[in-house]
Amino acid sequence: MKILPSQFLLEIPIGNSFIKFEIGKIARHAYSSIWVSWGDSIVLVTICLNETSKLEDFLQLSCDYIEKSYSTGRIPGGFLKRESKSKDNEILYSRIIDRSIRPLFPKNLNKEIQIISTVLSHDSIHDTEIMSLCGVSVLLSAYPFPFFIEPTCFTGMKIARLNQNFIAFPTLAEKNKSDLNFSISLSKNNFIMIEGFCDNLPHFEILKALKFAQKNSFLFLRANNILKSKLSKSKLFKSKNRMLTQNTYVSFANFKRIAKAFIQLDFYKILKIKNKKKRTFYTTQLKSIIINSFSSTLSNSEILSLFSEIKSIYIRKYIIKSKKRLDGRSYKSIRPISYQLNILPRTHGSAIFTRGDTQAIVSVTLGSKTDEQTIESLHNESSKKFMLHYNFPPYTVGEVKMLRGTSRREIGHGYLAERALEKSIQFQRIPYTIRIVSEITESNGSSSMASVCGAFLALLSSGIPLSFPVVGIAMGMIKKTHKSIVLSDISGEEDHIGDIDFKVCGSSTGITAIQLDIKTSGISFKEITQILHQAKDGHTHILNLLKKEGNEKNHLSKYAPQTLSLKIPIEKIREIIGPGGRTIRDLSSLNNVKVDVSDTGSILITGQGDTNIQSSFKQMKQIIENTSS
Numbered sequence: 326m327k328i329l330p331s332q333f334l335l336e337i338p339i340g341n342s343f344i345k346f347e348i349g350k351i352a353r354h355a356y357s358s359i360w361v362s363w364g365d366s367i368v369l370v371t372i373c374l375n376e377t378s379k380l381e382d383f384l385q386l387s388c389d390y391i392e393k394s395y396s397t398g399r400i401p402g403g404f405l406k407r408e409s410k411s412k413d414n415e416i417l418y419s420r421i422i423d424r425s426i427r428p429l430f431p432k433n434l435n436k437e438i439q440i441i442s443t444v445l446s447h448d449s450i451h452d453t454e455i456m457s458l459c460g461v462s463v464l465l466s467a468y469p470f471p472f473f474i475e476p477t478c479f480t481g482m483k484i485a486r487l488n489q490n491f492i493a494f495p496t497l498a499e500k501n502k503s504d505l506n507f508s509i510s511l512s513k514n515n516f517i518m519i520e521g522f523c524d525n526l527p528h529f530e531i532l533k534a535l536k537f538a539q540k541n542s543f544l545f546l547r548a549n550n551i552l553k554s555k556l557s558k559s560k561l562f563k564s565k566n567r568m569l570t571q572n573t574y575v576s577f578a579n580f581k582r583i584a585k586a587f588i589q590l591d592f593y594k595i596l597k598i599k600n601k602k603k604r605t606f607y608t609t610q611l612k613s614i615i616i617n618s619f620s621s622t623l624s625n626s627e628i629l630s631l632f633s634e635i636k637s638i639y640i641r642k643y644i645i646k647s648k649k650r651l652d653g654r655s656y657k658s659i660r661p662i663s664y665q666l667n668i669l670p671r672t673h674g675s676a677i678f679t680r681g682d683t684q685a686i687v688s689v690t691l692g693s694k695t696d697e698q699t700i701e702s703l704h705n706e707s708s709k710k711f712m713l714h715y716n717f718p719p720y721t722v723g724e725v726k727m728l729r730g731t732s733r734r735e736i737g738h739g740y741l742a743e744r745a746l747e748k749s750i751q752f753q754r755i756p757y758t759i760r761i762v763s764e765i766t767e768s769n770g771s772s773s774m775a776s777v778c779g780a781f782l783a784l785l786s787s788g789i790p791l792s793f794p795v796v797g798i799a800m801g802m803i804k805k806t807h808k809s810i811v812l813s814d815i816s817g818e819e820d821h822i823g824d825i826d827f828k829v830c831g832s833s834t835g836i837t838a839i840q841l842d843i844k845t846s847g848i849s850f851k852e853i854t855q856i857l858h859q860a861k862d863g864h865t866h867i868l869n870l871l872k873k874e875g876n877e878k879n880h881l882s883k884y885a886p887q888t889l890s891l892k893i894p895i896e897k898i899r900e901i902i903g904p905g906g907r908t909i910r911d912l913s914s915l916n917n918v919k920v921d922v923s924d925t926g927s928i929l930i931t932g933q934g935d936t937n938i939q940s941s942f943k944q945m946k947q948i949i950e951n952t953s954s
Contacts, residue, residue, distance in 0.1 A: 335463065335552050337544060339363070339494045344456065346463050348556070361460040365448035367396075370460035375437040384430050385437040388423040390415050390457055396447040397703045413736055414702070418454045420737050422461055425481060425510035425518040428843050429465070449704045450496050455483045458510065459545070467552040478549035479512040484538050486523070491534055493541040497704075505530070509538045513546055515847020522744040525793060525835035528857050535850060579623060583631045586615050587639060596643045599653045601682055601769055601816075608636070637822040641803050644819075645810065651818055652681070657859060659798070659814045659866050664779075666786040666874065673885040674787025678779035681816065682769035687779035689787040691885050692758040693931035694921040711747055713761040715739035715776055721768040722817075738773035739763070745777050745797060745830035745838035751790040756888045756929055759789065770817035771799035777830050778867065785874050788881040794871065795837055797830040798863040800856050804845060811856055813863045824848070829860040833868055889930045889938045893949060898922060900952045901945060908948070916941045 335346040344363040352358040355371040362368075392415055394401045394408060401408055411419070422440065430438070442457035458481030466478035485495035485503035492499055500506055507521030516535065523531070590611055598604040612632055619628050644650055654660070660681030669675035674689030697708040715738040719726035742763065750759070761783060763776035774797030781795050801815035801823040812819055820826050824845045830838040836857075841848075893901065901922060902909050913920050918932030918941050930941050 335467075335548055337548050342451075344459065344494075346460065346552075348464070348467075348552075357464050359460045359464050361456045361463075363451040363456055365446055366444075366451040366453050366456060367446040368442055368444055368453050368456045368460055370440065370442045370457060370464060372464060373439045375439075376435070384427055384434055386423065386427055386430065386440070387438070388419050388426075388440045388442075388461075390418040390422060390442045390444075390454070392444045392447075392453070392703050394703070396444050397449065399703065402701055412701075413740070416733050416736050417740055418457065420733060421454075421508050421518065421520055422458055424520075424842050425458060425479075426461060426465060428517060428845060428847075429479070444703070447703050450498070452483060452495070452497055452500065455481060455494060455508070458508070462510070462545075463549055463552065466546075466549040467556055478546050478553065479510060479517055480542050480545035480549060481508070481510045482538055482542055482545070483508055484521075484534050486526075486530075486534065491537040493537070505534060507534055507538070509535070511538060511542055512847055515849055516841065516853060517843060517847045519839060519841035520741075521840075522838045523836060524748050525832055525837050527835050528861060531836050531839065531857065532850075532854055535853060539850065579619075579627070580631055580635070583615060583619065583628070584635050584638075586618060587611075587635055590614060592636075592639055593643060596640060596651060599651070601652070601818075604651065640818065640822045644803060645805065650812065650816075652816065656810055657813050657862065659863055660816075662867065662870050664782055664871070664874075666782055666879075671884055673882045674783045674785075674789070676779050676782035676786055678775055678782060679767075680771065680775055680778070680814065682767055683772050683775045684765070684767035685772065685775040685779040686764045686766055687776065687783040688762050688764075689780075689783045689789070690760045690762075691787065691789075691881075692760065693886065693888075693919040694756075694758060694929060695919050696758040696760075710752065710758045711743065711750065712759070713739050713743035713746065713763065713776075713780060715742060715763045715765070715773065717765045717768070717772065721765045721772070738776065741773055741828065741830075741838055741840055742776045742780060742797070746780055746784070746795050748837055749781075749791045749793050749795045749832070750784070751792055754790050756890065756931070757789075757886075768817065770815050770820050771797075771828075773797070774799050774828055774830070778871070782871065782874060785879055787885070788879045793832040793834070794868055795830060795832055796864055796867045796871070797828060797838075798860055798867065800827040800829060800860050800863075801825060802827070802848065802852065802856065804848075809848075809852055809855070811852075811859050813859055825856075827853075827856050827860075829857065829864070831861075831864055833865060884933075886931045886933060887935060887938055889942055891928050891930075891942065891945070893926045893928060893945075895924075895926045897949050897952065898924075898926060900948055901928070912941055912944055916944075 336343045342364055347360040349358065350360045351369055352371045356374045358369065358371045360369055400406055422442065440461060442460065444453045447453055462480045482493060483495060484507040485492045485500050486505035487499055487503050495503065505523040505526060507519060509516065510518040592611065595604060595607045595611065598607065615632055616625065616628050649655060662680050664676060664678045666676050668677045668686065669688055672688045673691045675687065677686050697710045698712055700707045700709055715735050717735055761780050763779060765772045777795060777797030784791060798813065799815050801812040801819050802825045803810045804824045815823060824843060825848060826842045828840040829836065909920050916932065916937045918930050918937050921929045930938050932938050
């Protein structure tokens, strides 16, 4: 590790190479910037601040990870030939950066913060995603931000597992061969964010991976601390910090006044109402009374911010003191579960899954190879034969909102459920492209995990062969001084007032996906161990309820496309395709089928009804016989 204070250059060894961080080299009009290089990959990370007078009850933070096509010497596709809408992988990693740092700021900070990470050069070897997260962590850990909640340093890292050996900061080639891929943000003693996917590995392997991450984060954390010490002595950075104000909190006197109003209006009595709709109704009435009572001395945004904070404090106290949750459950209890298969008669598979007040209608659609999604990345163009899309319309929570396309949250939840289920599907036994859509119809927390459970049932309904069942559960935690309370299957209110949202997907034998979001400065390895063990009990409970469906053998829907495969000599491929593809187009159009021809001579015919497929087969056979004679 090398630190050159005159240039604010930090070099950290990774394997046989160095990852380098240079602060203030580029984009000097930004509040702060860092130039990150690893091999021939280069990422520029910038942070800008904007003072605002408006006090919100959420942190006004935006994070964007952007990949430039020129970084790999490519020209973007499409008519415009320039980068425009963010790709899914960019959105997913933007969310990872956001979730890694959001808990470390005061949520009511009256500043807009924008972080942009731009990939400028990519050698197709080193991972620019983790370079971006590390760049952000170096800036926020080493740079003396006066409004940072957590003064300790943190870092980001990726973990892979290859041939049963863990690898820190894997190359792209190692990551693609790995049976475990985790993105992690952590400080010296705590984990801040985890997102990972694996091949149904046992719980103890997940814990070993997290322990390995802690051990290998030491060098980065130490370097950040040393750099922080060097930077704090710089006149340039001290002058910038004098420009910042810290008017982030409403006075304690106002806090006490509103807290007293909660007691006078008997808020604890409202908390004893188990029905969510009734409880929400009376809580809304309470909010209106408090707004009217304090509107002469406080702004609406200040009142709402305090109301939300005080409400959370009282709910946490109620759960701890009463040793039960708002809906009357014990800490480990799962909400009542009901489900039904084949609810949508004309789909290729469907199910409705309800857990408490959260409900998802999930459908499966089977298609041909031509229905695969084409993915254009910085390195190559690939295709994807399994997709899971998650939709969360406003009526699910009784709200009125404009429909403005797919949100980042919907993309993130869909991807989590997709990766959780992907390893359970026996693709080698089916010729189909699979699209699953989860329509959330009611939501009171854990809708993404309802999507996982509903998708598993819908796949059973469709007759797609599975290696093992996959279900999901969202775990929560309320941290006390000496002990933490772990909650299984959290509701929306518990998610809001709790300290974590830990989604765990897997089977009876292992884990396929995990996602940790926190609202504190982090959780310990010991707490994660406790959560995973309790989540395993939750998985067992859900799987026992769904066991009957898993044991039944389902067949393909009569509306699902049928397939027929054949093999022809390679020299006959051009005869089937015809001049400019005319023969295969005419054949497909005439019989209403899709025909996929591979370079090896394998042909797959997909269509509705056996008659159309057999007709296509006979015509192909005739074409081959005519050209042979």
